[in-house]
Amino acid sequence: MSEDLYYRDAATFPYSGGDSHLQMFDPSPYMSFTEFLHGPTDHNSLSATYGPSKEEEKAVGGREAPATPNSSISSSSMEVATTEESSKSKKEKESSIVKHEENSKNKEGNKGKKTGEQNKERQPRFAFMTKSEVDHLEDGYRWRKYGQKAVKNSPNPRSYYRCTTQKCNVKKRVERSFQDPSIVITTYEGQHSHPVPATLRGNMTGLFGPSPTLKGPAFPQELLLQMPHLYSDTSINLYNHHRLQLQQFHDYGLLQDIIPHTSISQKEALGHFQI
DNA sequence: CGGGTTTGACCGGCGC
DNA sequence: GCGCCGGTCAAACCCG
Numbered sequence: 001m002s003e004d005l006y007y008r009d010a011a012t013f014p015y016s017g018g019d020s021h022l023q024m025f026d027p028s029p030y031m032s033f034t035e036f037l038h039g040p041t042d043h044n045s046l047s048a049t050y051g052p053s054k055e056e057e058k059a060v061g062g063r064e065a066p067a068t069p070n071s072s073i074s075s076s077s078m079e080v081a082t083t084e085e086s087s088k089s090k091k092e093k094e095s096s097i098v099k100h101e102e103n104s105k106n107k108e109g110n111k112g113k114k115t116g117e118q119n120k121e122r123q124p125r126f127a128f129m130t131k132s133e134v135d136h137l138e139d140g141y142r143w144r145k146y147g148q149k150a151v152k153n154s155p156n157p158r159s160y161y162r163c164t165t166q167k168c169n170v171k172k173r174v175e176r177s178f179q180d181p182s183i184v185i186t187t188y189e190g191q192h193s194h195p196v197p198a199t200l201r202g203n204m205t206g207l208f209g210p211s212p213t214l215k216g217p218a219f220p221q222e223l224l225l226q227m228p229h230l231y232s233d234t235s236i237n238l239y240n241h242h243r244l245q246l247q248q249f250h251d252y253g254l255l256q257d258i259i260p261h262t263s264i265s266q267k268e269a270l271g272h273f274q275i
Numbered sequence: 276c277g278g279g280t281t282t283g284a285c286c287g288g289c290g291c
Numbered sequence: 292g293c294g295c296c297g298g299t300c301a302a303a304c305c306c307g
Contacts, residue, residue: 145280147299160298164279173298 127187135159135174135184140196143172154178165194 130137136159143161151158158175170190177183 144278146301148281149297149299152296158297162299171298 124191125187125189127185129177130184130186131182132184133182135176136161137174137184137186141165141170141192151175151178156181163192165192168193 136143142164144164145159145161147160148157149160154175156176156178158173161172161174163170163172168190170188170192172189173187175185177185
C-alpha cells in the first residue's frame with residue numbers, strides 16, 4: 001500500500017463551517033469499508049468490546065442516533081473562518097482523520113461480466129473524520145444520496161452518495177463513528193472529472209472556487225492540501241504538528257485506535273486553533 | 276414538475 | 292448451497 005498521508009487542519013471544511021484538524025491513516029486498498037474503519041473483522045477488539053453479537057439492524061429506524069452533543073469539544077469559537085453565510089447553521093467542530101488509498105488495485109474485473117464501462121475496479125479512496133453535528137459535510141460538490149444501510153455493530157447508519165454531475169462517478173460514504181457519535185467519517189472514492197459546480201461556487205468564492213489554474217479539485221486530498229493557504233498560515237504549522245500525530249496513528253493503523261486518541265488531539269488542536 | 280431522498284429489494288462476494 | 296453483508300438499484304415519495 002502506498003500511502004500518502006494527507007492531513008488537513010481545521011479549516012478544512014470551509015463550506016461547512018469547518019474548523020477541524022485531521023489525522024490520517026491508510027487503509028489497504030482492498031479492505032472493505034468496514035474493515036478500513038474498524039480494522040480487520042477478525043479484529044478482536046471490535047467485536048469483543050462492542051458487539052452484543054446480535055447485530056441490530058433495526059437500529060436503522062433511529063437514523064439519527066442520539067448523538068450526544070459533544071460537549072467536550074467546544075469550539076464554537078471557531079466560527080471565525082467560516083463565512084457561513086447562512087442557511088447552513090452547521091457548526092461542525094472538528095475534523096480529523098484522513099486516509100488515503102492508492103489505486104494499487106490492478107486486477108481488472110476479469111469476470112468480464114461488465115463489458116466496456118467501468119468495471120468493478122475499486123477506485124482510490126480517501127477518508128477522514130470530522131467532528132460535526134451534521135452528517136453530510138458540504139465540500140463544494142453536489143451529491144445525490146442513493147442508499148443507506150445499517151452498519152453492523154453500530155447504531156448509526158451509513159449513507160451512500162454519488163456526485164450528481166453526470167459522467168463523474170465519484171462516490172462518498174458517510175457514517176458516524178459508533179465510538180464517538182460526534183465524529184463523522186467520510187470516505188470519498190474516485191476522482192472528480194470536473195470543476196466544482198458553479199452554483200455552489202458562488203458561496204465559496206475565494207475558497208476553492210475560482211482557482212483559475214485548477215480545473216477542478218480533483219481529489220479531496222488536493223482540496224484539503226490547498227485549503228491551508230486559503231485560510232491562514234497558522235494552519236501550516238498545525239499541519240506539521242498534526243502530521244506527527246498522524247504518523248503515529250498511522251502506525252497504529254486502526255481507526256479504532258485512532259478515535260480515542262482523536263479526542264485528545266482535538267483538544268490540543270483546538271488550543272492551537274483558538275486564534 | 277424537476278431533482279433529491281427514502282427504503283426495501285436485489286446482487287455479488289465471501290465464509291462456513 | 293446457504294446465509295451474511297456491503298453496496299447499489301429504483302420505485303415511491305417529498306419538497307421547493
